[in-house]
Amino acid sequence: MKHLLVIALLSFSNFAFALQEQADRNCLIVLREAALKNCVNGRCTMQITVDVKEDWARYTPYMLFKTQGAPENHILSDFGAVGVVKPGYVRFVSLSPTRFVTAMAPTEIIPYLYTSFGNYYDHNVNQDLFSNYVITPDVPYLASQSVCN
Secondary structure (H helix, E strand, O other), rough: HHHHHHHHHHHHHHHHHHHHHEEEEEOOEEEEEEEEEEEEEEEEEEEEEEEEEHHOOEEEEEEEEOOOOOOEEEEEEOOOEEEEEEEEEEEEEEOOHHHOOOOOEEEEEEEEEEEEEEEEEOOEEEEEEEEEEEEEOOOOOOOOOOOOO
């Protein structure tokens, strides 16, 4: 009986964790620009710009990214607020460490907000839950002016 209770608690905690992962389609966090820049010897710096709704700007923006062929995802967490660029939003900009990004393969990225009640992943453009943004040194991402206006 004791083992069944432990299994039930583990199952419940996994279920509760799964409920906290949300696809943001309400423009809480919006990817505005993503580019691979300053490529040297197959490595690039990744520049990311996101907008966060002003009343959500107290939460930390992060980004998951993975270069195709790499065995694991990485988390980018060094976003800094640069101010209000668009009414109702606070702009955050980050420059990634160069050691994770290679210039030879496309890089999948998805920004998200880390909050005390769950993570909100930017799906304002990519409506499919398993779609990410993809960038290469030759093809950056620049959001359309109509996204979350």
